[in-house]
Amino acid sequence: MSEEQKTGGQVAAGRRRRRRRGNTPRVAQGQGTPPQAGQVQAAQSQAAPAQTVGASAAVQAVPAATPRRGRQPAPKRAPKKPPAEPRIGVGCIVLRGEEILMVREKGRWSLPKGGLDAGELVQQGAIRETYEETGLHVEVRELAFVVEFQAKTWGHHIQFFYLGRETGGVLGPKDPDREVQEAKFIPLRQLREFLRFRPRLVALETWLRERKPRHFVFDLDKEPAMLRQRRRVGEKEPVGAE
Numbered sequence: 001m002s003e004e005q006k007t008g009g010q011v012a013a014g015r016r017r018r019r020r021r022g023n024t025p026r027v028a029q030g031q032g033t034p035p036q037a038g039q040v041q042a043a044q045s046q047a048a049p050a051q052t053v054g055a056s057a058a059v060q061a062v063p064a065a066t067p068r069r070g071r072q073p074a075p076k077r078a079p080k081k082p083p084a085e086p087r088i089g090v091g092c093i094v095l096r097g098e099e100i101l102m103v104r105e106k107g108r109w110s111l112p113k114g115g116l117d118a119g120e121l122v123q124q125g126a127i128r129e130t131y132e133e134t135g136l137h138v139e140v141r142e143l144a145f146v147v148e149f150q151a152k153t154w155g156h157h158i159q160f161f162y163l164g165r166e167t168g169g170v171l172g173p174k175d176p177d178r179e180v181q182e183a184k185f186i187p188l189r190q191l192r193e194f195l196r197f198r199p200r201l202v203a204l205e206t207w208l209r210e211r212k213p214r215h216f217v218f219d220l221d222k223e224p225a226m227l228r229q230r231r232r233v234g235e236k237e238p239v240g241a242e
Helices: 003-021 037-061 122-134 188-194 198-210
Strands: 087-096 099-105 108-110 113-115 136-151 155-169 180-187 214-219
Touching: 087 122, 087 136, 099 122, 099 188, 113 122, 122 136, 122 155, 122 180, 136 198, 155 198, 180 188, 188 198, 198 214
Parallel strands: 087 155, 136 214
Antiparallel strands: 087 099, 087 113, 099 108, 099 180, 136 155
8 A cells, every 4th residue: 555545545534433423413415504592492482482372372262162951940840838737526326216416515505526636537436436425335337428518608518417326335525625515315307497507508408318328518608607597486587588
């Protein structure tokens, strides 16, 4: 090998070593000189806000999702009316042949009856009331009739009357409230001379004829509550009487 060839090979090797040790990044052919470090950072800082603005604009451009249509709220209901609280009455029909047991209470004659106590069964109340008002022990046989009536002045009443069979006791009031003055048997033919309350009288007379249980209803704001007074023999009916 000649001296000139050796010298050329050494020069080429030195150039290759200088290229490997250099820190300057390579530049593609035809793109000019590489940018400085400060220029690169400035370009990156300017590009970042542009990307952020573009992202927010894209978010704003998406229309808001419409709410899903669910079940419409139910309309408010009107407050419920309190349940009706009729006054419950119980009593018995006690027969001795062609006579019926009656009691005089506060000046008026009626069948033995009274109000039902709290927690008391209807038949038990009828037996108790019969004993308290007449002094007689009875055995309940069957339901005779139910009388239901109402009036603005009296309220709403439902009364249950049973056929009772006399089993013992002594006739005479045992009323703890001392409201019953007398108890006695009266002839059935004189019933209208004693019993004046029309709803109870109509129900009793119907049962005596049919002997079948029935439910009677009376609106005493529209029909009379008391039986018209019977005329005596030879007495003329007053003008305008109903």
